[in-house]
Amino acid sequence: MRIPKKIFVIGLIALVAISVFVFFQRSAPKQPEFTTVQKADIKQTVSISGSLAGQSSIDLKFPKGGKITSISVSEGDTVYEGQTLAALENTNEMITLQQADNTLRDKQAAVDKVLDDIHLSQYGMGGFDNVGSGNETMAQRQLRTAAEVTRDNAFDSLKLAQKALNDTLIISPTSGIVVQVNHVTGQVIGATEVVMKMVDTSNIYFSAEVDEADISKISLGQKTEVTLDAYPDKIWQGEVVEVQPQTKTTSTGATVVSVKIKLDRWDLNFINGLSGQASIILSEVKNTLTIPTEALRDDNTVLVLSDGRAKSKQIVPGIRSDQAVEIKEGLEENETIIIGKAF
Template identity: 35%
Template sequence: MSFIKKLIKSLPKNLKSKRTIFAILIILFGFYFLSRGSAELKKIETVKVLRADIRQEVLASGKISADKESTIHSAVSGKVVWVGVKSGEYVARGKAIATLDRERYEIALRQAQQDVIAADAELAKVYDDITRTSGVETFDNRIKRTAAEAKKNKAFDLVKLAERNLKDTTIVSPIAGTVVELSVNAGDEILPTAEIAVVSQTGNIKFVAEVDEVDVVKVKKGQQALLTLDAYEGRTFDSKVSEIGQKSITTSTGATAYEVNIILSEQQNLLLGMNGEASILISALSDVLIVPTEAVVDDKFVYVKAQDLFEKKQIEPGIASDQDVEVKSGILQGDEVVVSGFDEIGRLSLLQKILKKLR
């Protein structure tokens, strides 16, 4: 309003009539209305295209695991009467870890053995009956013999099962290694398939990374990786991809991933279960044109500043890091590309639209 008052005061006396002032106000308000909606250039942020080094990496979380590990389960149920190892103790292959109460399995074995004796006697009687009848086997005798033989075979199989159950009351380690987890105590009642212990070969450990299904296709055996562990803040470990899992897993967040095994060049003072993150190097280039990732629109376009105008240009993108994208062609070093304020590009006021149509 002060601007309008100053403008009216500056008018010559012969132009200070009400009609003239009203016409001037109409023109000013019309110009203001028609000029609204144009781009606010100060909201458009740009950066210069630079030459720099770029690394394409795949990041994945994981933890330290043993190269070979065995989770030991009980094959039979019963009461634990003895536990012969402690967590952290080394065990040889075949060493007894725990035993269950054997009494009922010994009884079952003796009963099965007696059933074999009885079935054998019954079969011998059938053979004797056949011999007494001139040695010619009738159809009825064949049925009796076949049933007696089947009964003996079944009884024999039950003996083998009872022997196996009795043997399984002694739980042994199938591999040599360190007991990293012990799940039972003497006096516990356990069911078949109950977990007894976990034995790991801690002499050769690895980092198992869970790589997202989108990224795993980029990972190859032998690629370099850099590990960071939560337990060693600020320290990194050089490593290398040794194996890529062929079967998918579901992560704790519900995503589909693949386990990638990474060999550790340094294993001293590293413990099983330590959590961390692997940065797997996919490719690296030196002294190439790069732009920030936020500058790239629809995967292959950028907006280049030319004075107060912005030109949309197509580029040929190369490798990408989390922050930057390599540009193979389409723009030059020193060009200014838009990184924010894209909504302001191309906005025209009503007056600008009218003038554009009149050209």
């Protein structure tokens, strides 16, 4: 279907008009903005991304395979050092342990009997002052030594039986939080399978990566402010406690160095791996003159409004944040400055 000539011309004119309007809108010079020199606190920082972590993350597994008879915790549970978290079928191990304990008690009684007999003999041969190992006959010493060796072997067997029973248990090596449970009661597993994972929350850290170009600015003990994406309105204070002496390459090809920031406090339920950002404070000045970053020109000059006219002033800048620049010399508080081209 052919478009009528009149309609085509009208459409073409409208298109040209719109194009001209957009062009002039984009080409119109940006109007200058005005602000004043203000006193404020300013921090120079290195900003990095990372995630929340505990003191350590621990994979828990049985030293031997078998059938799981109990798992006494769930994901998110707080656990304590020495707490039993899971168990395998261990009837045989418990019987063996009881038998080993009985044997040890029997062999200890035999040692006690030998010593009583020796001491009684020595007493009869010279009174109380004659009792003691130094007055044993060779036959008595051999009898005592044999009884003690048998007793000691029984003790070693008891320790082995106790270890075999312990191998059927998962006991928490520290206090913390269970973050993952991989199996359920009744499953048969091998010795290499991770049954659950826990995080030691005795200390809370923010683990992050610093670009190699900034690593020379980072040192142990630097104060840090951490925010988490899940809690954008909260700020946690911390400090750099570890800078790994090894670089690594990210998936994007950047070379980075891992750092660890210890948080001063943690007042929420711990969730391992929460992402966030950290600002490592390189330097800080309180109650100093500042201007917006975009007001400072490349030659360290600032446009100041004086008697209705723009005047260029040379200044001495100090530290810089993402939004502001410290003014050491050249401006006074409440002076009006111009951002953008002068009129």
